Amino acid sequence: MIEFEIFGNKDTRSGFGEGLQELGQKNPNVVGLCADLIGSLKMDAFKKENPDRFFQTGIAEANMIGIAAGMTIGGKIPFTGTFAIFSTGRVYDQIRQSVAYSNKNVKICASHAGLTLGEDGATHQVLEDIGMMKMLPNMTVVVPCDFNQTKQATIAIADHEGPVYLRFGRPVMPIFIKPDAEFVIGKADVLIEGTDVTIIACGHMVWKSIEAAKKLEAKGISVELINMHTIKPLDAAAILKSVSKTKCVVTAEEHMINGGLGDSVAQVLTRNLLVPQEFVGVNDTFGESGNPMELMTKYGIDTDNVVEAALKAISRK
Amino acid sequence: METLELEKIASQVRRDILRMVSAVNSGHPGGSLGCADFLTVLYFDIMNHNASNFSMDGLNEDIFFLSNGHISPVWYSVLARSGYFPTSELGTFRKLGSRLQGHPSTDKKLPGIRMASGSLGQGLSVAVGTANAKKLNNDKSLVFTLHGDGELQEGQIWEALMYAAANKVDNLIATIDYNGRQIDGDVDDVLSLGNLHAKFTAFGWEVLEMDGHNIDELKATLRKAISMTGNQKPIVIIMKTEMGQGVDFMIGSHKWHGVAPNPEQLENALGQLTETLGDY
Numbered sequence: 001m002i003e004f005e006i007f008g009n010k011d012t013r014s015g016f017g018e019g020l021q022e023l024g025q026k027n028p029n030v031v032g033l034c035a036d037l038i039g040s041l042k043m044d045a046f047k048k049e050n051p052d053r054f055f056q057t058g059i060a061e062a063n064m065i066g067i068a069a070g071m072t073i074g075g076k077i078p079f080t081g082t083f084a085i086f087s088t089g090r091v092y093d094q095i096r097q098s099v100a101y102s103n104k105n106v107k108i109c110a111s112h113a114g115l116t117l118g119e120d121g122a123t124h125q126v127l128e129d130i131g132m133m134k135m136l137p138n139m140t141v142v143v144p145c146d147f148n149q150t151k152q153a154t155i156a157i158a159d160h161e162g163p164v165y166l167r168f169g170r171p172v173m174p175i176f177i178k179p180d181a182e183f184v185i186g187k188a189d190v191l192i193e194g195t196d197v198t199i200i201a202c203g204h205m206v207w208k209s210i211e212a213a214k215k216l217e218a219k220g221i222s223v224e225l226i227n228m229h230t231i232k233p234l235d236a237a238a239i240l241k242s243v244s245k246t247k248c249v250v251t252a253e254e255h256m257i258n259g260g261l262g263d264s265v266a267q268v269l270t271r272n273l274l275v276p277q278e279f280v281g282v283n284d285t286f287g288e289s290g291n292p293m294e295l296m297t298k299y300g301i302d303t304d305n306v307v308e309a310a311l312k313a314i315s316r317k
Numbered sequence: 318m319e320t321l322e323l324e325k326i327a328s329q330v331r332r333d334i335l336r337m338v339s340a341v342n343s344g345h346p347g348g349s350l351g352c353a354d355f356l357t358v359l360y361f362d363i364m365n366h367n368a369s370n371f372s373m374d375g376l377n378e379d380i381f382f383l384s385n386g387h388i389s390p391v392w393y394s395v396l397a398r399s400g401y402f403p404t405s406e407l408g409t410f411r412k413l414g415s416r417l418q419g420h421p422s423t424d425k426k427l428p429g430i431r432m433a434s435g436s437l438g439q440g441l442s443v444a445v446g447t448a449n450a451k452k453l454n455n456d457k458s459l460v461f462t463l464h465g466d467g468e469l470q471e472g473q474i475w476e477a478l479m480y481a482a483a484n485k486v487d488n489l490i491a492t493i494d495y496n497g498r499q500i501d502g503d504v505d506d507v508l509s510l511g512n513l514h515a516k517f518t519a520f521g522w523e524v525l526e527m528d529g530h531n532i533d534e535l536k537a538t539l540r541k542a543i544s545m546t547g548n549q550k551p552i553v554i555i556m557k558t559e560m561g562q563g564v565d566f567m568i569g570s571h572k573w574h575g576v577a578p579n580p581e582q583l584e585n586a587l588g589q590l591t592e593t594l595g596d597y
Contacts, residue, residue: 031453055449055484063442063476070382070446073431074374074454078446093436094473098443102423102433 007175010147012168013111017042019154024050034081041081065091069098072105084113085126100136114254116171116292125287131259133165134232140164141231145206147175152183171292188235194222197310198242201252212306236268248313249277257281276316278309318362320532325593327357331563333394338577341411347560347573349391356395358535368400371428384440385465386420401429404597438471448489462491467499481551482521491553496560498571529558
């Protein structure tokens, strides 16, 4: 029986806030920047405890990214905070030139990613950010799955020298990663071991995939579930090890199918081990206003979509 | 440094610029020639910097950012002539594998460069960040920047101007290369900046003006700017220059913004500029 200990329910952005607060206490070089979304990003505690190391930039994200890049000259480790849409698309060229190409030690921390931003609608529901960020040389892309892992990832990226994109979200979701779990950038977590199909998921879709694995288990199907919290560098070894056993794959992400986790996995498989792959993600469409969980259902990234994709992948073996 | 000595260096820098861009038939000589006097004075007379032992963090050193990265030839020449890297390397400009990329970059690790630039409008934000870091480090040295006047059409510049004044970033001296030209023509025809002095003042900056081709005035104005730092306000200098300064057929026209002289034109131009320190 698939069982996970649940450590409560929280939003991943609160994990970021707690992680940043802890970093503020232990690393004097960590600085925080925010473009008028301190409450939404849960940066209040860091700001309160480190007023000299917190920089409110106002609604000027391009300037925030530039300031962050400049602060690395002198040894600071800037963590920028705003919504994922404003953390990426709005400032792509600033990130490209002043952060990625210049290889600066900036941590771009992006909340409210994906459809689960909810009622604000498609203007704010970025579904392209993983693609934009993973295409940039020097950029590491991390998408943690729950509150605990987001906190662990936030702390871990401070010790990684180089640009990082950290993506998290708004909805309250179950916490299933142990509070003391080790987080290693680029090393995938195998959450469930199984033999019939490999599900590779990131972010909120990891919980959806756990639910899907339980439903599939009830149908007598053995799922291996990989929490691919680092999209880049991708843990190809973990993928190939699992797929060589299960012989088929489902990828699941709260992101466009074009350019996301599934694309990265497909590249690994195409080069190394051709097996059927099914993609759970948003299929070339913008979102809309609505309740986060209803949106996941409408746009095809819910538990049942993962179940169907798994059955299809198995049937194509 | 004596004015005469600085004039000699600037003449050699102009020769370097012309030879670099002509050799690869590409690059941006116009704005480079126009800023040769400024960068010569900045690096040889004003900034406290360590050319022989470059460090990315530049702790306790003055730091310069070239926001209008396309005038890289003048910066590369001044860096080399200052001792950051061998002048012979100027001959690799824009060639495959060179550390002297078309626009400044850090990935080839050319000493003297701390940030890529080229996509315009980003350098002031970066400078504000470094100025912030200096304050956090209790580092009393300064941050200098150079921007094109056309570059001020980028919105991010005005975000940074607003931020720096509101947050009293008073260890920063920005300079505007006010030559009135950009690729498509005169700035006033492309998109007028209006009353730039008044705009900077309204944005809360201390504003100075100087003639970018008068070495004594450059020295005096930059010293005055330094004396005004630490006074709760950022400082900007509107520097009047001529694009193509030093070469009679290039001066005052936007046509040499991004066009290199051919071998005949190069010979003509070099004939107008004394070789003072030896060509690379």
